[in-house]
Amino acid sequence: MDILQAFNEFEVAALAAIEAASDGAALEKVRIEYLGQKSGRIRDLQKLVGQATPAEKPQVGKRFNDVRTVVAARLEARVEELKTAALKAAADFDVTLPGERPVIGRLHPITQVMNEFRELMGRFGFTVVDGPEIEDERHNFEALNIPEDHPARDPLDNFYVACASSLAGGPVLLRSQTSTVQIRTMEKTPPPVRIVSLGRVYRPDTIDATHSCMFHQMEGLLVDRRVTMAQLKTVLSQFARSFLGPEVEIRFRPSFFPFTEPSVEVDMKWGDSWMEIGGAGMVDPAVFAAVGYDPEEYTGFAFGLGIERFCMKHFGVDDIRRFYENDLRFLSQF
Numbered sequence: 001m002d003i004l005q006a007f008n009e010f011e012v013a014a015l016a017a018i019e020a021a022s023d024g025a026a027l028e029k030v031r032i033e034y035l036g037q038k039s040g041r042i043r044d045l046q047k048l049v050g051q052a053t054p055a056e057k058p059q060v061g062k063r064f065n066d067v068r069t070v071v072a073a074r075l076e077a078r079v080e081e082l083k084t085a086a087l088k089a090a091a092d093f094d095v096t097l098p099g100e101r102p103v104i105g106r107l108h109p110i111t112q113v114m115n116e117f118r119e120l121m122g123r124f125g126f127t128v129v130d131g132p133e134i135e136d137e138r139h140n141f142e143a144l145n146i147p148e149d150h151p152a153r154d155p156l157d158n159f160y161v162a163c164a165s166s167l168a169g170g171p172v173l174l175r176s177q178t179s180t181v182q183i184r185t186m187e188k189t190p191p192p193v194r195i196v197s198l199g200r201v202y203r204p205d206t207i208d209a210t211h212s213c214m215f216h217q218m219e220g221l222l223v224d225r226r227v228t229m230a231q232l233k234t235v236l237s238q239f240a241r242s243f244l245g246p247e248v249e250i251r252f253r254p255s256f257f258p259f260t261e262p263s264v265e266v267d268m269k270w271g272d273s274w275m276e277i278g279g280a281g282m283v284d285p286a287v288f289a290a291v292g293y294d295p296e297e298y299t300g301f302a303f304g305l306g307i308e309r310f311c312m313k314h315f316g317v318d319d320i321r322r323f324y325e326n327d328l329r330f331l332s333q334f
């Protein structure tokens with residue numbers, strides 16, 4: 001009988017759909033599709049019952065009721081099963097197990113060192129200031145007492161840039177030293193001054209294990225009445241010791257810089273030899289004159305340190321190029 005065949009198909013399909021439903025919402029969909037009062041497939045079966053001949057009626061009617069009861073019962077049982085499974089999963093979840101740690105980044109070793117430098121110099125009373133990386137010749141050279149014919153101004157030893165401002169206001173270049181910030185600070189602030197400035201500088205050097213065409217410096221400037229070279233030596237050696245440890249040896253060698261007089265070169269003991277970490281000196285009166293400070297009333301000291309050098313010593317890195325290669329296997333060690 002075709003009618004009974006349709007009932008069988010309904011039963012098989014409904015039971016399979018109930019098994020396949022994996023949560024309460026899916027199960028509710030199945031219920032509506034098969035047993036729904038308004039448009040469920042069960043209504044089609046009901047119509048078939050109406051079409052049965054009087055002889056078929058008792059058998060068809062009974063089968064209809066059975067199918068409906070079986071499907072409804074299975075559906076209800078499945079609702080309970082899913083509920084129990086969800087409760088069990090919640091109970092099995094051990095909140096004390098360690099989670100999966102997301103991979104988070106960290107600061108670049110040079111950034112770490114610069115942050116620590118700012119912190120250390122802050123304890124000596126130095127304020128942190130910033131300056132632009134694209135500079136004019138006044139701030140990179142002239143006000144620093146570096147005359148036109150000085151070899152440091154050779155266009156081949158600097159990164160001059162062509163841009164709109166260079167056309168309007170004279171040549172500009174990527175700063176070759178952070179000493180520019182000394183000038184920018186003194187132009188804006190009357191003495192006393194006690195600042196450090198950390199940032200990038202650029203030089204067309206041949207790149208090797210200790211040279212890069214871009215590196216970082218920390219510039220320091222202290223201007224006040226009766227500043228002495230003894231104070232400069234104290235600040236620099238105390239600074240180096242706070243950063244690298246009390247046993248660190250620092251040495252000062254007489255040198256020359258256009259913007260300091262006298263000038264020294266600062267070396268740090270590196271294994272059996274000395275490594276140069278920067279320059280320093282007493283601010284040249286010509287620099288004070290260039291920014292409108294009275295050289296008779298004020299004295300000061302300045303220093304410029306190479307940050308990579310400290311970073312290499314601190315982390316035991318022997319090649320400056322590693323810092324810029326962005327190799328996570330290297331960087332994630334620090």
Ligand code: DAH
Binds near residue numbers: 176301302303
């Ligand atoms: N600007 C110098 C350089 O890049 C370093 C330096 C030397 C800075 C002496 C100073 C200083 O402030 O007093 O080589």
